[in-house]
Amino acid sequence: xxxxxxxxxxxxxxxxxxxxxxxxxxxxxxxxxxxxxxxxxxxxxxxxxxxxxxxxxxxxxxxxxxxxxxxxxxxxxxxxxxxxxxxxxxxxxxxxxxxxxxxxxxxxxxxxxxxxxxxxxxxxxxxxxxxxxxxxxxxxxxxxxxxxxxxxxxxxxxxxxxxxxxxxxxxxxxxxxxxxxxxxxxxxxxxxxxxxxxxxxxxxxxxxxxxxxxxxxxxxxxxxxxxxxxxxxxxxxxxxxxxxxxxxxxxxxxxxxxxxxxxxxxxx
Amino acid sequence: xxxxxxxxxxxxxxxxxxxxxxxxxxxxxxxxxxxxxxxxxxxxxxxxxxxxxxxxxxxxxxxxxxxxxxxxxxxxxxxxxxxxxxxxxxxxxxxxxxxxxxxxxxxxxxxxxxxxxxxxxxxxxxxxxxxxxxxxxxxxxxxxxxxxxxxxxxxxxxxxxxxxxxxxxxxxxxxxxxxxxxxxxxxxxxxxxxxxxxxxxxxxxxxxxxxxxxxxxxxxxxxxxxxxxxxxxxxxxxxxxxxxxxxxxxxxxxxxxxxxxxxxxxxxxxxxxxxxxxxxxxxxxxxxx
Amino acid sequence: xxxxxxxxxxxxxxxxxxxxxxxxxxxxxxxxxxxxxxxxxxxxxxxxxxxxxxxxxxxxxxxxxxxxxxxxxxxxxxxxxxxxxxxxxxxxxxxxxxxxxxxxxxxxxxxxxxxxxxxxxxxxxxxxxxxxxxxxxxxxxxxxxxxxxxxxxxxxxxxxxxxxxxxxxxxxxxxxxxxxxxxxxxxxxxxxxxxxxxxxxxxxxxxxxxxxxxxxxxxxxxxxxxxxxxxxxxxxxxxxxxxxxxxxxxxxxxxxxxxxxxxxxxxxxxxxxxxxxxxxxxxxxxxxxxxxxxxxxxxxxxxxxxxxxxxxxxxxxxxxxxxxxxxxxxxxxxxxxxxxxxxxxxxxxxxxxxxxxxxxxxxxxxxxxxxxxxxxxxxxxxxxxxxxxxxxxxxxxxxxxxxxxxxxxxxxxxxxx
Numbered sequence: 001x002x003x004x005x006x007x008x009x010x011x012x013x014x015x016x017x018x019x020x021x022x023x024x025x026x027x028x029x030x031x032x033x034x035x036x037x038x039x040x041x042x043x044x045x046x047x048x049x050x051x052x053x054x055x056x057x058x059x060x061x062x063x064x065x066x067x068x069x070x071x072x073x074x075x076x077x078x079x080x081x082x083x084x085x086x087x088x089x090x091x092x093x094x095x096x097x098x099x100x101x102x103x104x105x106x107x108x109x110x111x112x113x114x115x116x117x118x119x120x121x122x123x124x125x126x127x128x129x130x131x132x133x134x135x136x137x138x139x140x141x142x143x144x145x146x147x148x149x150x151x152x153x154x155x156x157x158x159x160x161x162x163x164x165x166x167x168x169x170x171x172x173x174x175x176x177x178x179x180x181x182x183x184x185x186x187x188x189x190x191x192x193x194x195x196x197x198x199x200x201x202x203x204x205x206x207x208x209x210x211x212x213x214x215x216x217x218x219x220x221x222x223x224x225x226x227x228x229x230x231x232x233x234x235x236x237x238x239x240x241x242x243x244x245x246x247x248x249x250x251x252x253x254x255x256x257x258x259x260x261x262x263x264x265x266x267x268x
Numbered sequence: 269x270x271x272x273x274x275x276x277x278x279x280x281x282x283x284x285x286x287x288x289x290x291x292x293x294x295x296x297x298x299x300x301x302x303x304x305x306x307x308x309x310x311x312x313x314x315x316x317x318x319x320x321x322x323x324x325x326x327x328x329x330x331x332x333x334x335x336x337x338x339x340x341x342x343x344x345x346x347x348x349x350x351x352x353x354x355x356x357x358x359x360x361x362x363x364x365x366x367x368x369x370x371x372x373x374x375x376x377x378x379x380x381x382x383x384x385x386x387x388x389x390x391x392x393x394x395x396x397x398x399x400x401x402x403x404x405x406x407x408x409x410x411x412x413x414x415x416x417x418x419x420x421x422x423x424x425x426x427x428x429x430x431x432x433x434x435x436x437x438x439x440x441x442x443x444x445x446x447x448x449x450x451x452x453x454x455x456x457x458x459x460x461x462x463x464x465x466x467x468x469x470x471x472x473x474x475x476x477x478x479x480x481x482x483x484x485x486x487x488x489x490x491x492x493x494x495x496x497x498x499x500x501x502x503x504x505x506x507x508x509x510x511x512x513x514x515x516x517x518x519x520x521x522x523x524x525x526x527x528x529x530x531x532x533x534x535x536x537x538x539x540x541x542x543x544x545x546x547x548x549x550x551x552x553x554x555x556x557x
Numbered sequence: 558x559x560x561x562x563x564x565x566x567x568x569x570x571x572x573x574x575x576x577x578x579x580x581x582x583x584x585x586x587x588x589x590x591x592x593x594x595x596x597x598x599x600x601x602x603x604x605x606x607x608x609x610x611x612x613x614x615x616x617x618x619x620x621x622x623x624x625x626x627x628x629x630x631x632x633x634x635x636x637x638x639x640x641x642x643x644x645x646x647x648x649x650x651x652x653x654x655x656x657x658x659x660x661x662x663x664x665x666x667x668x669x670x671x672x673x674x675x676x677x678x679x680x681x682x683x684x685x686x687x688x689x690x691x692x693x694x695x696x697x698x699x700x701x702x703x704x705x706x707x708x709x710x711x712x713x714x715x716x717x718x719x720x721x722x723x724x725x726x727x728x729x730x731x732x733x734x735x736x737x738x739x740x741x742x743x744x745x746x747x748x749x750x751x752x753x754x755x756x757x758x759x760x761x762x763x764x765x766x767x768x769x770x771x772x773x774x775x776x777x778x779x780x781x782x783x784x785x786x787x788x789x790x791x792x793x794x795x796x797x798x799x800x801x802x803x804x805x806x807x808x809x810x811x812x813x814x815x816x817x818x819x820x821x822x823x824x825x826x827x828x829x830x831x832x833x834x835x836x837x838x839x840x841x842x843x844x845x846x847x848x849x850x851x852x853x854x855x856x857x858x859x860x861x862x863x864x865x866x867x868x869x870x871x872x873x874x875x876x877x878x879x880x881x882x883x884x885x886x887x888x889x890x891x892x893x894x895x896x897x898x899x900x901x902x903x904x905x906x907x908x909x910x911x912x913x914x915x916x917x918x919x920x921x922x923x924x925x926x927x928x929x930x931x932x933x934x935x936x937x938x939x940x941x942x943x944x945x946x947x948x949x950x951x952x953x954x955x956x957x958x959x960x961x962x963x964x965x966x967x968x969x970x971x972x973x974x
Contacts, residue, residue: 009357014371017432020386021374035812035833057604077282085283094276103284105548107291109485109540113516114533118294120642129648138290141283144482148437151474155444171271171279185443189436196377206635207642210596210650222632223603231831239379246377247370254369255361257439309644309666393797394815413797501942504800505949521637522644522662523937523972 021243027236050237054224057234060241062213063220066132068245070205070216071198073136078194079187081141086149087175091161101150107143113203120207134208135216139197145190152186153179188256196246217242295537302531308524319531328506329532332514333539335419339510340487340543342423343430347483348476350427351434356464358435359442369439373432384496387425388412391497412497415507422493422508429493430486434479441475442468477551484547485540491516511536589869592623595651597874600857601633609890617877624870644668649862651871652878655701656857657690661934663860664693664700670861671698676872682880687896690930691858695770701858702879703896705887708854708921708928709822711846712829715839717817721745728818728843732762735818735846736785739794742817748796751807751816753948754786756941760931763848767933772940772969775962783951783958790952800949812836820845822855823921824892826914842917845924854928856896892918894925901925935973943968 029046054060088094089101119138120129128134156179164174180187202218209215221238224231302319306312323329358369375383390396391411398408411421445468453463469476491512494502502509502517509517515536519529602610614626629650631639640659643649644666655663663669672679672691680688680699687703715725721742729735739749756774760766764779789795796816798806811819812833829837845852859878861871877883884895885903892914895901906922909915944965951961 003362006357006360006362010365010368013354013357013431014368016428017373017375018371020378020382023386024378024382032831033834035835081282081286084279088276088279092271092276092279094273097276100280100284103287103292105544106537106541107287108482109537109544110291110295111489111512111515111533111536113512114298114519114530115291115294116638117642117645118297119290121297121646122290122294124646124648137286141286143283143287143291146283147478148440151478152440152444154474155441155471157446171275175279183444185440189440192436200377200379203635203638206631207639210629212629219632219635222634223601223630225601225632225634233831236382239382243374243377243379247374250373250377251366251370254366254373254439257436257443307666308641309662309668311666410797413800499798499801499806500803501801501945504953505955506942506946517939517942521938522641522659523939525939525972 024236025240027233028240030233030236032233050231050233051241053231054221054234054237054241058220058223058238060217060220063215063217064245066214067199067217070132070135071195074139074194074198075191077136077140078142078145079191082145082190083149083180083183083187084175085141085146086151087153087179089146089150090153091156091174091179092171104143104146108147116203116207119204123208129208130210130214132209132214135201135205136198138204139194139201142194142197145194148186148190149183152183156182185257188253192250192253195249199242199246298530299534301527302534304527305525306527306530308519308522308526312527315527319528320535322528323531323535328509328514331507332502332509332511335508336488336490336511339419339423339426339490340484342420343426343487343490344480344484346427347430347434347487348480351431351479352438352472352476354431355435355438355442356468359439369435372435375429376432380492380496383425383429384492387421387497391421413504415503415505418494418498418503418508422490422497425493425497426487426490430483434483437479438472438475441472445471473551477547481544481547484543488540488543489536511539591621591870591873593867593870594625594627595865595867595870595874596627596629597652597859597878598650599628599630599654600636601630603630606887606890609887613878613883616883617874620877621870621873624874626874644862647864649864651865651867652859652861652875654704654857654859656855657701657930657934658932658937660691660701660858660860661693662937663862664691664698668862668864669700670863670865670868670872671700672702672872673697673699675868676876679876682876682897682899684896684898686854686928686930687856687858690856690934691860694934701860702875704857704859704879705884705891705893706854706856706896706925706928707822707824707893708845708852708924709820709825710842710844710917710920711818712811712821712825713818713841713843714811714814714816714836715841717742717747717814718841721747721817725839725841728841729846730844731846732782732785732848736789736794739789739818740792743789743793746793747817748799748815749794749817750789750799751796751810751819752799752802752804753795753945753952754782755804756933756936756944757853757931758782760929761845761847761849761853766931767935770973772933772966772973775959775966779962780959783948783962786948787952787954787958795952800952801945820853822892823894823917826917827892842913842920844920849929851927851929852924853931854925856930858896894922936969937972939972940969943972 026043028050029048030043031045031047034044085104089097089104123129123134128137161174161178164178169177200218201216202222205216206219209219221242224234224238301312303314303316304312305315305318354372358365358372388395392398393408393410393413395411397411402408409417411417449467449471450463453467458466489512490510494508494510494513498508502513511532515529515532518525518532597614599610610628614628617626618624637659640649640653640655644663649668660669679702683703687706688699691701691703692699711728713728718725718728721744723738723741729738742749756766759774759779759782762778762782764782765773765776767773786795796810798810802810807816807819808821808825810816812829814836829840859875861868861875865871879897881895881897881899884897885900885905887893888895888900889905894906901922907919909919947956947961947965950956951958956964
C-alpha cells in the first residue's frame with residue numbers, strides 16, 4: 001500500500017516532468033507530410049530519417065568529440081579545484097577565509113552576458129582566442145561548485161578529522177583520504193553539473209572560436225536553423241542528439257548520489 | 269593550528285585564480301564602464317554618476333526591480349521545499365527509480381527554446397489550457413498577454429525547470445547525512461516525520477540555505493522564461509520586464525548603450541550581493557540560537 | 558532571431574537595364590596588390606550553400622593567383638555577439654557579411670572601408686537603392702557591397718477565409734479591405750494578424766518616417782494608421798500575442814494556422830512545405846498591401862573592416878562575391894534576388910512556368926523594380942522595442958494612438974544621438 005502511494009506520487013511528477021522531452025522526441029520522428037507546429041505527441045508515420053539527415057548536415061561526430069573533450073576536462077578541473085577550495089573554506093581555519101568565501105559567492109552573482117566582451121578581450125590579451133583552452137578556462141572551477149562542496153565538507157562530523165590530526169596527518173592527507181571519500185555524492189553532482197554546463201554552453205564557445213574544426217556540438221547544431229531553410233524536425237532531432245548523452249550520463253550517475261556515506265571514512 | 273599558514277591558500281589558489289581572472293577582473297572592467305556613456309563600439313566619456321541619476325529617474329528601472337523582486341519572492345519558497353520533497357521521494361531505492369530520477373531531471377537539460385515552445389502551447393491564447401477552459405464553458409485567460417499573469421506563468425516554468433536541478437543538490441546532501449544519526453533516532457523511537465524534522469532538516473540546513481540563496485539569485489535574475497514566453501519582449505508594453513531583460517534590451521547589439529547597461533548590471537550585482545549577505549547573516553544568527 | 562533588415566528610406570529607383578558590365582572585379586583596388594590570405598565570414602549559409610560559396614572562392618583564387626580565402630560561416634543565432642566581440646577587439650574578419658542594420662553602426666564608428674573612396678568605379682554595377690542602403694544618410698560614403706535582396710508576397714490562409722464566408726480568391730488589396738475582411742474573420746473568432754505594425758508597415762501606409770535627422774512617424778498619417786490597428790485589435794482581428802510578437806513569432810502563428818494572413822518572403826514557401834504541409838495545401842499568395850505603390854525589401858551586403866591587413870584583396874573579393882554572375886547563381890539556389898544592375902534581366906526572374914515558386918519569384922522580381930527599403934537605417938533594435946511597447950499600450954487603450962507615437966518618437970530621437 002505504501003509502495004503504491006509512493007509510485008503514484010512518482011508517476012505524477014514523472015508526467016509533469018517529461019512532457020517537453022517526449023514532444024521533442026515525437027517531433028524528431030515526424031515524417032515530411034506532418035505539421036510541426038502542432039502540439040501532438042504521436043507522429044503518423046514515425047521515421048528515424050531526420051537523425052540521418054542531421055548527420056548529413058552537421059559533422060556531428062567531430063563536434064561531439066570537441067564537446068566531449070571540453071566537457072571532460074571541465075569535469076576534472078571542477079571536481080579537483082572546487083573540492084580543494086571548498087575544503088579550505090569548510091575545514092581549515094585561517095585569516096581571510098570569509099573574504100575568500102565572499103569572492104566565490106560574488107562570482108556567482110556576476111551576470112555572464114555583462115562580462116562577455118570584456119572576457120573576450122582578456123582571452124585575446126592572453127593570446128588564447130580560437131583555442132579550446134579558452135573555451136574551458138572561464139568555467140574550469142565554477143564558484144557554485146566550490147560552494148556546493150564547501151557545504152558537503154561542512155556536514156562531515158569533526159571527530160574523525162580530529163582523530164586524524166592526532167595521528168599526525170597533514171592537511172593534504174586529511175583532504176584526500178578522509179574528506180574526499182566522504183563527499184562522493186556531491187562530487188558526482190559537481191561532475192554532472194560541470195559536464196552539463198560545458199556541454200550546453202553556446203555563447204562563449206561561439207564568440208571565442210572561429211575555426212570550425214574546433215566547434216562544439218551546440219554551435220554545430222545551430223547550423224540546423226539555417227538562413228533560408230529551417231526544418232524543425234531536424235532541429236528537434238539535433239536537440240535530442242545533444243541531450244541523449246546527458247540523459248545517459250544521469251542514468252549512470254544517479255545511483256552514486258547515495259554513495260560515500262560512511263564508506264571510506266574512518267569509523268571513529 | 270593544524271597546518272602551516274599558507275596551506276589554505278595553496279588549496280584555494282587554482283579556484284581563486286580562475287575566479288579572479290575570468291570573472292572578477294572582467295567585471296571590474298565593466299564597472300568602470302558604468303561611469304561612462306560608452307556605446308557598443310567603444311568610445312565613451314567619463315560622465316560620473318549620470319547613469320545612476322538616469323536610473324533613479326527611469327520608470328522602467330523601478331518597474332524591472334519591482335518585478336524581479338516579486339519574481340524572487342514567488343519562486344524561492346516552492347524551490348526550497350518542493351525539490352526537497354521530491355528528493356525524499358526519489359531517495360528510496362525502489363524498482364525503476366533510476367528512470368524516475370532521470371525523468372525528473374529532463375526539464376533541466378531540455379533546451380530553453382523547446383521549453384519555451386511547449387509552455388507557450390500550453391498557455392497561449394489558443395493553447396491547450398485555454399482550450400480546456402473554453403470546453404468547460406469559461407472564457408480564455410491571457411496567461412501570456414496579461415502582464416501579471418505572464419509573470420506568474422513564468423514563475424511556474426522557473427519552478428518546473430528548477431525541480432530536478434535542486435532535487436539533485438538535495439539528493440547529494442541527503443547522501444551526506446550520516447546514517448548513524450538516523451539509526452540513533454530510530455533507537456530512540458522517533459517516527460519518520462519526527463526523524464525528518466529532528467535529523468534530516470538540521471543536517472540539510474546549509475544546503476537549504478544554499479538552495480534558497482541560489483534560487484533567490486536566479487529568481488531575481490530571471491531572463492529566459494519571460495523572454496521566451498513573451499516572444500522576446502518584456503510582455504505587452506514592457507510591463508513584465510525584469511532587471512536582466514532590461515539590461516539586455518538596453519545593451520543589446522551594436523547600437524546598445526553599454527554605459528547605462530553596465531550601470532544597471534552593477535546595481536543588479538549590488539542588490540544580489542546584499543541579498544546573499546542577508547541570507548548568510550540570518551542563517552548564522554539562527555545557528556547561534 | 559531571424560534576420561531583420563533595416564534599410565534607409567529612400568526614393569524608389571527603377572531597375573532598368575542600365576549600368577556597366579557587372580562582370581568580374583578588376584585589379585584596380587586603391588591600395589596595393591591583390592594577393593595573400595583573407596578571411597570571409599558569412600551569416601548562416603552552411604551547410605546548404607557550402608558548395609556554392611566554395612565554388613565562388615575557387616573561382617576567385619584561380620583568377621588571382623597567390624590569394625587564399627578562408628571561409629568561416631557563423632550560425633545566425635549569436636551572430637551579433639560574435640560581430641560585437643570582434644569589433645570591440647579589432648579582430649573582424651577581412652570580408653564580413655552584414656545587413657545594413659549592422660553595417661551602419663560599424664560604419665558610424667569608423668570601422669569600415671568607404672567603397673566610394675577606395676573603389677570609385679563599383680557603384681554603377683549595383684542597383685541604386687541597394688547601394689544607398691549601405692550609405693550613411695546625410696554623410697555620404699558607402700560601406701558595403703550590396704549582396705542579395707529579398708521581398709515577398711503576402712501569404713493568406715484560404716481555408717480560414719472560406720470559414721469566414723470570404724472569397725478565398727479575393728484577398729485584401731488595400732488597407733481598407735484588410736480592415737473589412739479582418740473584421741469578418743474576427744466575427745468567426747479567427748484572428749487575421751499576428752503582429753502590431755513594424756516601422757516598415759508605417760512606410761507602406763505612406764507615413765513619413767524620418768526627415769532632417771529626426772523621426773517623424775507620429776505625423777497625422779501615422780496616428781491614423783495606429784487607430785486602424787486599434788479598431789482591428791478591439792474587434793479581435795489581432796491575436797492577443799500580437800502585442801509582443803516579432804516577425805518570427807508571427808510567422809510561427811501563421812504556420813500553426815492561428816492567423817489568416819502574414820507578409821512573408823520568397824523563401825517562406827519552402828518553409829511552409831517542410832514545416833506546415835497542411836497550411837501549404839491551402840496557402841494563398843497575393844501582392845503586398847501598400848499606399849505608396851512600392852513594396853518593402855530587405856537586403857544583405859558584405860563589408861570590409863578598416864582593421865583588415867589585406868584591404869586590397871578583401872575589396873576585390875567582396876566585389877567578386879557580389880558581382881552579377883555570382884549573385885544570379887546564388888539567387889537561383891536560394892529564392893533571393895540579385896542586387897546588381899544587370900542581374901534582374903536573367904530569364905529566370907521573368908518567366909513563369911506555372912509552379913507556385915515561379916509565380917512568387919516572378920512577382921517578387923517585378924516588385925523589386927519599385928521596392929523600397931522602408932526601415933530607416935538608423936532604426937536600431939532599441940528603437941524597434943520602444944515602438945513595439947508603445948503600440949502595445951495604444952492597443953490596450955492605456956494611451957491614445959497619438960500619445961503612444963509621440964512617446965515612441967521621443968525615445969527614438971533620444972537614441973539617435
